[in-house]
Amino acid sequence: MADDGMLVNFSLSDEIIRSKPVFKGGRWRDRLSAKRSLRPRQPKPTPTENETSPATSHPAEHVVEGTGDPLSRPRKRQKLEPRSRSTPKNSNVEKEIISSLFTYNPSAQAPAENPQQDEQIAEPSNAPLPDGIETFTSLGLSPTLSSHLLTKLSLKSPTAIQASAIRQLLSDDDDAFIQAETGSGKTLAYLLPIVQRIMAISTKRENSALKLDRKAGLFAIILSPTRELASQISHVLSLILARTPFIVASTVIGGEKLKSEKSRLRKGLNILVATPGRLVDHLDNTEVLDVSQVRWLVLDEGDRLMELGFEKAIQAIVERLEKGNKFTMEQTEGAAGSLTEFLPKRRVTILCSATMKLTAQRLGEISLKDAVYLKAEPKPLSQTSGNTSSEALAEDNSEEKAFQAPSQLKQSYIIVPPKQRLVSLAALLKQTFARRGSVMKAIVFLSCADSVDFHFEVFARDLDSTSTEESKKIIPTSKQSTMSLCQSLTSKINPGLIIYRLHGSLPQPVRKSTLQAFSQSADPAILLCTDVASRGLDLPNIDLVIEYDPPFSTDDHLHRIGRTARAGKAGRAECFIMPGAEEGYIEVLKEGIAGGKLIRHDAEGILRKGFAIDKRAKSQKAENNKNGADEGPKDWEEAATEYQLDVERWVISDSRAGEMARRAYVSHVRAYATHVSHERDMFDVKSLHLGHLAKAFALRERPGKMGRGGVAKSSSSTRGRKQDREEGKRTIGKSASKKAIDVLATEASSSLNRSRREVNTDAVVSDGKDAARRTRVKMKEHMAVASEFNIG
Ligand SMILES: Nc1ncnc2c1ncn2[C@@H]1O[C@H](COP(=O)(O)OP(=O)(O)OP(=O)(O)O)[C@@H](O)[C@H]1O
Numbered sequence: 001m002a003d004d005g006m007l008v009n010f011s012l013s014d015e016i017i018r019s020k021p022v023f024k025g026g027r028w029r030d031r032l033s034a035k036r037s038l039r040p041r042q043p044k045p046t047p048t049e050n051e052t053s054p055a056t057s058h059p060a061e062h063v064v065e066g067t068g069d070p071l072s073r074p075r076k077r078q079k080l081e082p083r084s085r086s087t088p089k090n091s092n093v094e095k096e097i098i099s100s101l102f103t104y105n106p107s108a109q110a111p112a113e114n115p116q117q118d119e120q121i122a123e124p125s126n127a128p129l130p131d132g133i134e135t136f137t138s139l140g141l142s143p144t145l146s147s148h149l150l151t152k153l154s155l156k157s158p159t160a161i162q163a164s165a166i167r168q169l170l171s172d173d174d175d176a177f178i179q180a181e182t183g184s185g186k187t188l189a190y191l192l193p194i195v196q197r198i199m200a201i202s203t204k205r206e207n208s209a210l211k212l213d214r215k216a217g218l219f220a221i222i223l224s225p226t227r228e229l230a231s232q233i234s235h236v237l238s239l240i241l242a243r244t245p246f247i248v249a250s251t252v253i254g255g256e257k258l259k260s261e262k263s264r265l266r267k268g269l270n271i272l273v274a275t276p277g278r279l280v281d282h283l284d285n286t287e288v289l290d291v292s293q294v295r296w297l298v299l300d301e302g303d304r305l306m307e308l309g310f311e312k313a314i315q316a317i318v319e320r321l322e323k324g325n326k327f328t329m330e331q332t333e334g335a336a337g338s339l340t341e342f343l344p345k346r347r348v349t350i351l352c353s354a355t356m357k358l359t360a361q362r363l364g365e366i367s368l369k370d371a372v373y374l375k376a377e378p379k380p381l382s383q384t385s386g387n388t389s390s391e392a393l394a395e396d397n398s399e400e401k402a403f404q405a406p407s408q409l410k411q412s413y414i415i416v417p418p419k420q421r422l423v424s425l426a427a428l429l430k431q432t433f434a435r436r437g438s439v440m441k442a443i444v445f446l447s448c449a450d451s452v453d454f455h456f457e458v459f460a461r462d463l464d465s466t467s468t469e470e471s472k473k474i475i476p477t478s479k480q481s482t483m484s485l486c487q488s489l490t491s492k493i494n495p496g497l498i499i500y501r502l503h504g505s506l507p508q509p510v511r512k513s514t515l516q517a518f519s520q521s522a523d524p525a526i527l528l529c530t531d532v533a534s535r536g537l538d539l540p541n542i543d544l545v546i547e548y549d550p551p552f553s554t555d556d557h558l559h560r561i562g563r564t565a566r567a568g569k570a571g572r573a574e575c576f577i578m579p580g581a582e583e584g585y586i587e588v589l590k591e592g593i594a595g596g597k598l599i600r601h602d603a604e605g606i607l608r609k610g611f612a613i614d615k616r617a618k619s620q621k622a623e624n625n626k627n628g629a630d631e632g633p634k635d636w637e638e639a640a641t642e643y644q645l646d647v648e649r650w651v652i653s654d655s656r657a658g659e660m661a662r663r664a665y666v667s668h669v670r671a672y673a674t675h676v677s678h679e680r681d682m683f684d685v686k687s688l689h690l691g692h693l694a695k696a697f698a699l700r701e702r703p704g705k706m707g708r709g710g711v712a713k714s715s716s717s718t719r720g721r722k723q724d725r726e727e728g729k730r731t732i733g734k735s736a737s738k739k740a741i742d743v744l745a746t747e748a749s750s751s752l753n754r755s756r757r758e759v760n761t762d763a764v765v766s767d768g769k770d771a772a773r774r775t776r777v778k779m780k781e782h783m784a785v786a787s788e789f790n791i792g
Contacts, residue, residue: 099695101641105417106579106689108602110586122407126184126376127568128157139163140170141196148243149192159185159567161376162192168372169193173344175371177364178352181406182562183538183569184376187236190298190350194220195240198247198270200342214248214268217293219343221321222273223314225304227253227508228515229536233300234273247271254278255508258285265289276305276313283320291324295344302353302363303555304535311366318367321347354562355555405558405573405592409565412599413575413589414606418689421576421696422458422647423640424603425548427610428574429459429489432544433497433524439543441518443527445534445560447549447671449503452528454664454697455548456501457657458647459526460484482506482514486526502529515539534560542566547575549668550683553676554588574601584682611639647698665697 135157136146149155158166161180168176170193180186198219202212224230230253237249249271252261258281266288272279282289297318299305305314349367364371405411416424425444432439446452486499500518502511511532518527519539527533534556542564551557557575564571577585590598651661669690675683694702 099419099691099700101419101423101644101695102637105419105692108415108579108583110415110583110600124565124568125407126159126181126566128155128159128185129163131157134158134163136166136192139166141166141192142199144243145192145196145199145240148240152242153239155188159189159376161186161374162189164374164376165189166193168374169348169350170196172372173346173348175349175368176351176374177368177371178350178374180354180374180376181404182354182559183406183566184354185567186352186354187233187300187538188240189374190222190300190352191233191237191240194271194296194298195237195244195247197342197344199244202244202246213246214270216268216270218269218272218289218291219293220271220296220298221279221291221294221317222271222296222298222300223276223279223305223310223317224253224273224300224536225275225308225310226532226535227255227275228511228532229301230273230275231512232536232538237271237273249273252278252282255512262286262288276310276317280313280316283317291321294321294324294347296348296350297321297367298350298352299363299367300352301536302351303355304559306363311363314363315366318349355558405561406565406571407593408568408570409561410570410572410599411561411575411589411593412573412601413577413586414601414603415577415579415583416603416606418578418692419695420603420607420640421548421578421693422698423611423644424576424606425455425546426459426489426643427607427640428546429486429526430610431606433489433526436524439524440541441521441525441527441539442544442546443529443533443539443542443560443563444546444548445551446528446530446668447552448664448667449505449530450660450667451549451664451671452501452503452530454660456482456484456499456528457660458698459486459488459499459528461647461650462487482510483517489526496523498523498525500525500527502527502533504530504532531556531560534563537563538566539563543571545571545573547573549671550575550577550582550585552671552674553679554592557589558592581682581684581687585679588679588682607640608636611636611643644695644698648700651698652700661697661699662703665694665699665703668697669693 136149136155137143139158139162141149159180161178161184165176165178165186166189168174169190178186178189180189198212201216222230222233224233230251234249234251241247241249248267248269250264250269251273252265253273253275254277261278261282265282265286274282283291299314305311349369349371351364351368351371414424414428429442429444432442444455446455482502483498483500486497489499490497498521500514502514502518504511506514515533515537518525527539531552533539534551536559545561545564547557547560551560561571561573564573575585575589577583586598586600651657669685669688672683672688673685690702694700
């Protein structure tokens with residue numbers, strides 16, 4: 001198999017090399033063949049510098065692996081690793097042969113677009129309405145609540161979706177389907193009318209037979225797909241309820257002992273924010289949880305609830321509420337002076353989603369009855385509500401509008417060949433944070449937890465010149481840490497850059513504190529994360545979202561980029577695309593753009609800017625040159641190469657780093673195989689150039705063993721290592737590697753299907769304590785998988 005520019009470097013340690021065995025006895029022919037079988041194979045002669053092909057990459061010559069005839073490829077150019085800053089000039093260290101970042105890269109097929117597009121920014125589409133159109137009071141909220149929103153939350157006027165939802169939910173008891181862009185204020189759109197109507201009881205309580213307090217009954221349940229989102233909703237709720245301490249809200253979302261949740265439920269509460277699995281658990285096992293008075297069931301991030309396999313759990317919850325609801329229309333109608341006079345006469349279900357997917361529609365079918373479809377549009381408000389959800393869905397589908405992002409969000413993509421991915425990400429981040437104050441926070445989405453961990457270490461790594469002892473004292477880097485100084489990207493101008501990591505495999509308290517620290521950070525900060533942070537999270541001041549690994553579905557893309565440009569603010573999003581089939585995704589990205597245009601960037605431009613050698617560095621180099629010291633990089637290409645080599649050396653010399661890199665690589669390839677089926681022609685794991693991709697993980701060879709377990713075991717025994725190496729060799733062959741990918745793809749999808757099935761069935765069918773405990777354990781296990789791979 002041609003390795004296409006990647007050379008395999010096996011270095012055998014002394015342990016591996018044994019003394020030659022002596023063969024005695026038997027026939028001489030047998031002894032000879034035994035000796036031969038132990039003799040290592042002679043490597044193919046390496047071409048000399050003179051024999052190598054020219055360094056230039058010619059698009060016409062390039063053959064993408066798996067699609068062309070390897071024999072017709074140009075011969076590989078081998079590059080001798082340039083001396084690093086830390087390598088003395090006269091060192092005797094053997095020069096390594098490595099593949100160059102800038103040769104044999106596939107070229108983009110998409111034509112370059114007009115660079116002037118950068119200038120265009122559309123009017124915000126998710127901002128609060130301009131003064132004078134609507135106020136919270138004009139929508140029917142009490143002056144007390146409205147003035148609280150203004151003084152404590154600085155909310156002057158509602159957004160379009162809030163205007164239509166608040167008016168509807170205050171005056172009618174119909175079910176509702178709220179669909180609006182990310183960052184358009186959907187949380188307050190459903191919370192405010194609920195709180196207003198519960199508060200109304202207290203204002204009239206002189207007339208009422210009952211007193212409104214935590215024991216008065218549980219009136220609203222809000223379901224969220226993730227704990228993070230549930231905590232956020234609960235936080236917003238606590239802000240709104242700050243002036244009404246007699247209304248009590250709480251959460252049951254797991255991550256703490258069931259006992260403490262039970263004791264909170266026992267004390268009584270009026271609004272409950274929950275994750276579906278945990279709520280089912282309590283409905284089954286916590287007798288004090290009385291749902292007989294529940295008037296509102298909110299399903300936030302409806303499509304995500306379905307994607308994570310909560311359909312059966314939600315069905316079970318809906319059934320329990322129907323069975324448990326003691327109040328009837330007759331009881332509540334005309335019950336003047338009673339507590340329930342101001343509450344809905346029937347249970348109202350509200351489904352919320354930024355995307356209109358079939359899954360959300362299915363959830364609507366099982367939970368909504370004749371729902372009103374509420375949508376924020378630039379149409380007059382009178383036209384935005386009033387449709388039934390089914391009419392509206394039909395209308396929406398006929399438009400075939402998959403999704404739309406906020407119009408002021410500046411969206412771009414960058415075409416990066418696989419070998420240059422790591423340096424391009426580094427360059428983009430360097431460039432982004434080059435000026436203090438230009439960008440405060442950026443989120444980088446990656447495909448899997450292992451990749452997040454690896455890249456966190458890459459960027460947090462201490463490079464000789466950029467970190468001071470003083471700064472290291474402030475934020476130490478430890479193996480367990482989710483936060484560190486971003487030492488390999490900091491510049492003298494922006495020395496306080498901090499990097500965070502977040503994924504579903506971290507313990508819940510760590511996830512919570514990491515998000516909190518990132519949100520509250522006054523310093524510029526980068527969050528590396530999986531899709532666990534893509535839904536519903538409202539993190540302040542996110543200026544840039546980078547999709548380093550493309551999303552697993554277009555909906556995920558919308559939610560990821562929706563972490564910026566919230567509530568009318570500006571924001572930028574950049575999606576990494578590899579040349580070739582992935583370029584088909586550009587058209588999909590264009591579909592999601594309401595105003596403005598999709599901007600194209602190329603790796604070269606980003607690398608040029610990110611690794612530009614400034615004047616000061618140039619004069620320093622000249623000085624070094626005079627003194628006979630290392631010259632350092634001459635231009636951006638060398639600087640980028642040096643950055644790459646530095647990471648590669650670290651991965652080679654530090655066994656832990658090597659293991660992380662291999663794990664990240666294998667997990668990434670596995671995750672790549674889980675793209676939704678209708679997008680797999682663009683994201684086909686079988687068309688990945690595995691050798692080039694390895695370079696993006698600072699690996700000079702692709703990890704050989706990609707089957708079960710993913711990474712070659714680091715066995716300490718010589719036999720084990722040899723065996724691993726041999727197995728590795730086997731998978732390096734073309735057909736073997738294809739097989740390995742097939743295995744990965746099958747493993748990934750079957751494990752996800754299994755997770756989904758088990759979550760679906762076990763979450764609900766839990767009879768007895770043991771079954772419930774088993775369910776919890778399984779849910780926990782599988783939801784971690786689900787959230788990482790983002791089941792579509
Ligand atoms: N009327 C308003 N005026 C100004 N800011 C608002 C208003 N309503 C909400 N916001 C702010 O907008 C941000 C986004 O709100 P929210 O998280 O509810 O959006 P969302 O529509 O649920 O987004 P997503 O779909 O991503 O979950 C929050 O920071 C919130 O404080």
